[in-house]
Amino acid sequence: MSKRDYYEVLDVGRDATEAELKKAYRRVAMKHHPDRNPDNKESEDKFKEANEAFEVLSDPEKKARYDQYGHAGVNPQGGGGGAGDFGDIFSDIFGDIFGGSGGRGGRAGVRKGADLRYNLELDLENAVKGTTVKIRIPTAVNCGSCSGTGAKKGSSPVDCATCNGIGQVRMQQGFFSVQQTCPRCQGSGKQIKDPCNTCHGRGQVEEQKTLSVKVPAGVDEGDRIRLTGEGQAGVNGGPPGDLYVQVHMRAHKLFVRDGRDLHCEIPISFVDAALGGELEVPTLDGRVKLKIPAETQTGKLFRLRGKGVTSVRGGPAGDLLCRVVVETPVKLTRRQKEILQEFQKIGESEGQQSPKMTSWFDGVKKFVDDLRA
Template sequence: MSKRDYYEVLGVDKGAAERDIKKAYKKLAMKYHPDRTQGDKALEEKFKEIQEAYEVLTDSQKRAAYDQYGHAGVDPNRSGFGGGGAGADFGDIFGDVFGDIFGGGGRGGRQSRARQGADLRYNLELTLEEAVRGKDVEIRVPTLVGCDVCDGSGAKKGTKPTTCPTCHGNGQVQMRQGFFAVQQTCPTCSGRGKIISDPCNACHGQGRVEKTKTLSVKVPAGVDTGDRIRLSGEGEAGENGAPPGDLYVQVHVREHKIFTRDGSNLYCEVPLSFTAAALGGELDVPTLDGKVKLKINPETQTGRMFRLRGKGVKSVRGGAVGDLMCKVVVETPVNLSSKQKALLEEFQASMGEGKQAAKHRPKEHGFFDGVKKFFDDWTN
């Protein structure tokens, strides 16, 4: 007998989102679950079909195989994906869908599991030079580590935790509410599955103690603000001997007095004297490797950008070394003496007026000619 299309079984479209599939399954499961159908074999088979469709369509890998190959793609005898729910336990899958309503656990709650330790974050501030070149730094991190006295068990040395008599080591107890089987955290052992009758004096039965660890962190060259360095297993110790979490070192590069970084390029502003801008010359420009000479062409305007190739940064992600972009800013002379002011007035007069002056200041005269034309057009 050929199987029905799984989407048809659940009454959803092929492109349905997972939340819509779960919603459709909940509605059908409440109607056809064996606790409600009172041993009707036909309806029980229908529920198995619904359950099988749900298992496949909520598993991204199985669903992709089904969409491409149909039932053959999820047939345990013909593929590596595993079959549907014909041989699965009703309570497991039913609990997966409804467990979140009552705080139950589905399959995850049927067995006591020690929780992995929490991940930690450490904010590391670096100068631009340190970030570009890389360095080894030592950091101090307050965390929870496994208790050495009891080896993380929480029990006094020479004793062992005993299996919880209420949940028999499962960490959860099951209660029935109508046709629902509700999983709840065991109130006796708080979900651990073990009872500590004689707690360790050092950690007071927690299996973990507070400690500040000193760690060496190798900062690779080229890191930037927002990059993270992962130290595996350096987070908090897990409960009941479970694996520790990880430590993530979050990089923040302090603002630099001269340079601004954008990816692999560096940017800086270089002040340029009035005379050097007009006559040209050379400037000493700072780089991360020392000073270099920058040639300034005569009649250089403020805002002009000069590129120094290969004087930027090599990113931690690879690629070529970036460039240093130097923006020149013409500096207006200040604190002038009477003689200097007189010389500038003489210079100003030497440039003439009208068309003669426009030859020396084309942008200025072009701007005001445009303004005059704008108002002439506006008034006519």
């Protein structure tokens, strides 16, 4: 089962403040605390999930690594997620309301490794046409020296002396009796008397690995590419998790993407806007001719059908929508100013050549007259 995004778990945005994170965590943890939901496995899992999310997002350093690499950046041990710290986290938020207890752990068995996320930034052209990129990710793999057991070669783990191999202990405070993960063995039920010299008893070592990611044509912001078996190593011989490469689009100098459609602004001179003309406009497939009719106003949209994007999910290509922006000339010469002044005089005598301006001034005049009435 893939891990949920920590921000989704607490139902907060990525820009949430420390106070907002704390409030969101309190709400989720109170709702799913084991003492309020006895023998409810779903609530128990959500309580643990909230603890894990808050532990990461409330730590600036861990949060920065999570924002960049997802679960790969904060769970080098394969998805334990700081289970041993649940009691401390919950106590910090709630004091002794529930006796400072944490989540209820289960005896560790064979488990699939955690799914990971990698944020991949793409240029528009590569996203539209498809590409292959190489990425480097931090990951945890089973230690080769001890085959993932954590124990030195020739030895093996023994039952935990605190929980007698169960992986859980029961804490009593007042009226409350809370079962929680064993603090010594972290729920595994085992202790390592003679740890491996390579992994120091963890059973896994950290590595950086390079992967080749094939990006299909037409991907968009938020799309995910799944790399099966490239997540964290499994626990106690379990299969590895998956890696999800999440696509994020870089801003483009010319185009703004909206699903299948592309938008761009095209500046034109007031002469071309008034008299009409023909322009060359860019598309992702090269330049095309665009006819500008006479008397075109700024903000006018022109649609070039089929010049947008073909989605990764199939279907026809979208359109390119070109918004015309009439540009006022600058650094005029004396002769140009004379011509424009002459043009202005002729326009005043002809009248009705600026219908919007005329209508606006008529509206202003009526508004002022109404105020005086």
